[in-house]
Amino acid sequence: MRAVRARVPVVLLIPAFIGLAFLVLPMVGLVIRAPWSTLVDQLATAEVGEALRLSLICATSATAICLVLGVPLAWMLARTELPGRRVARAFVTVPLVLPPVVGGVALLLVFGRRGVLGQYLDAWFGISLPFTTAGVVVAEAFVAMPFLVIAVEGALRGADPRFEEAAATLGASRWTAFRRVTLPTVAPGIAAGSVLCWARALGEFGATITFAGNYPGTTQTMPLAVYLALEQDPDSATVLSLVLLAVSIVILVSLRDRWIGTRA
Amino acid sequence: MKKLAALLVAPILLAGCGSSEQPPAAPSGAGQPVTGEVTVFAAASLTETFTQLGKDFEAANPGAKVKFNFGGSSALAQQINQGAPADVFASASPANMKQVAETGTVTFVKNKLQIAVGKGNPHKMASLADVLKPEIKLALCAEQVPCGAAAKKAFEVAKLTPKPVTLEQDVKATLTKVKLGEVDAALVYETDVSAAAKDVDGVDFPEAAQAVNDYPIVTLPKARNASGGKAFMDFILSDKGRQVLTKAGFDTP
Numbered sequence: 103m104r105a106v107r108a109r110v111p112v113v114l115l116i117p118a119f120i121g122l123a124f125l126v127l128p129m130v131g132l133v134i135r136a137p138w139s140t141l142v143d144q145l146a147t148a149e150v151g152e153a154l155r156l157s158l159i160c161a162t163s164a165t166a167i168c169l170v171l172g173v174p175l176a177w178m179l180a181r182t183e184l185p186g187r188r189v190a191r192a193f194v195t196v197p198l199v200l201p202p203v204v205g206g207v208a209l210l211l212v213f214g215r216r217g218v219l220g221q222y223l224d225a226w227f228g229i230s231l232p233f234t235t236a237g238v239v240v241a242e243a244f245v246a247m248p249f250l251v252i253a254v255e256g257a258l259r260g261a262d263p264r265f266e267e268a269a270a271t272l273g274a275s276r277w278t279a280f281r282r283v284t285l286p287t288v289a290p291g292i293a294a295g296s297v298l299c300w301a302r303a304l305g306e307f308g309a310t311i312t313f314a315g316n317y318p319g320t321t322q323t324m325p326l327a328v329y330l331a332l333e334q335d336p337d338s339a340t341v342l343s344l345v346l347l348a349v350s351i352v353i354l355v356s357l358r359d360r361w362i363g364t365r366a
Numbered sequence: 367m368k369k370l371a372a373l374l375v376a377p378i379l380l381a382g383c384g385s386s387e388q389p390p391a392a393p394s395g396a397g398q399p400v401t402g403e404v405t406v407f408a409a410a411s412l413t414e415t416f417t418q419l420g421k422d423f424e425a426a427n428p429g430a431k432v433k434f435n436f437g438g439s440s441a442l443a444q445q446i447n448q449g450a451p452a453d454v455f456a457s458a459s460p461a462n463m464k465q466v467a468e469t470g471t472v473t474f475v476k477n478k479l480q481i482a483v484g485k486g487n488p489h490k491m492a493s494l495a496d497v498l499k500p501e502i503k504l505a506l507c508a509e510q511v512p513c514g515a516a517a518k519k520a521f522e523v524a525k526l527t528p529k530p531v532t533l534e535q536d537v538k539a540t541l542t543k544v545k546l547g548e549v550d551a552a553l554v555y556e557t558d559v560s561a562a563a564k565d566v567d568g569v570d571f572p573e574a575a576q577a578v579n580d581y582p583i584v585t586l587p588k589a590r591n592a593s594g595g596k597a598f599m600d601f602i603l604s605d606k607g608r609q610v611l612t613k614a615g616f617d618t619p
């Protein structure tokens with residue numbers, strides 16, 4: 103807490119509250135319209151548990167992949183002078199602007215059974231990603247990775263490179279400097295990026311249904327279950343949405359407190 | 367040419383009288399030309415035929431513009447119930463139609479399932495049982511959508527339990543998986559197979575006869591352009607409409 107609390111200008115406060123209401127109201131709508139009387143019955147169905155479990159597993163795996171590949175990528179973008187770095191940075195943001203369904207089609211064209219790479223995966227190793235849980239993870243990682251890369255790159259740019267240089271002058275190898283100096287410095291950025299990445303992966307719909315298909319237990323994640331439930335039984339779609347909302351809020355809030363901390 | 371013009375104009379004239387729900391038998395009364403935008407929500411399996419018929423309808427009614435929303439019938443029914451601005455709804459199953467309208471519906475075509483396979487039928491499929499072979503990847507429509515309900519019925523009739531790799535959200539998405547070669551077989555409508563004849567082949571199977579889908583059409587009670595909607599619906603039910611639909615492989619009721 104700062105000792106002196108500045109007066110908040112109304113000019114900022116009014117749009118801020120409108121913005122907040124805009125984001126919160128749809129969730130309030132879900133809560134108001136939820137069929138509370140049948141909620142327990144709806145939740146007890148096997149499909150809900152299955153879809154929720156699958157969603158959590160896939161989003162977490164996708165985040166792990168994004169961390170392993172995304173942190174080095176962010177480092178490369180922020181700290182190296184490799185040619186084509188600007189172009190690479192532009193490409194990293196492509197999945198952000200690409201409609202996820204298009205992303206799913208693109209993934210099919212590359213990793214599908216007849217895809218550019220997929221045909222060799224299939225012929226040489228017998229691996230076929232579409233319609234598998236691994237396919238869901240791939241689709242989610244594709245869509246969610248930019249969130250992590252951009253957050254980590256931002257953190258790296260904000261961090262002072264002189265610490266790494268100092269470590270280097272003291273005889274640390276570049277790898278040691280990265281591990282012992284760079285990573286701890288940008289840890290909050292990595293944590294924030296992972297949380298964003300995980301949340302995006304959890305809500306992923308378009309790329310998943312296009313690339314991985316929809317089958318209960320293997321590829322039907324919560325967003326897919328919600329979509330199909332909406333076509334037949336809007337009540338159960340509301341329940342599923344509430345569950346997804348509740349689980350994600352609980353996880354995000356608890357992680358936020360633990361990892362990112364409230365720096366006040 | 368004159369005959370054709372008369373055929374095209376007849377439903378427009380009829381639209382003027384408006385009150386009858388069944389396709390009228392004889393032209394009567396003086397109508398006004400159809401104007402404005404007609405919004406049509408139609409089952410995904412009607413994409414090609416309705417797009418064509420929409421163009422024909424616009425050609426016959428220079429003041430009219432037809433806008434389509436194609437998708438799974440269940441999704442469309444849901445959208446209409448949530449207040450989407452539709453004038454006409456053409457569903458691939460009576461069940462989805464019932465969610466939207468009880469009266470005023472007319473069955474205009476029937477459609478039958480086929481097994482869609484890759485060009486040249488590489489896995490030599492000949493019966494419904496063949497799609498259950500372990501090496502065959504099968505795509506079906508989700509049970510919520512009419513093609514999925516029909517597929518379920520066909521498998522029940524055949525006393526078989528399918529093991530699909532995916533349950534797609536509409537018939538076109540299901541067919542796309544065959545087109546892309548991601549699956550070896552899919553149960554879709556005969557008409558979808560014909561529409562994609564350059565990429566896929568169709569295999570008939572006897573159980574399909576017991577899982578035929580009726581397609582009802584209706585001018586919605588809440589239509590914003592009720593006269594335009596009625597005119598379009600009459601156009602679909604006209605000889606010209608039937609001609610286009612049967613040519614695409616639909617059966618008339």
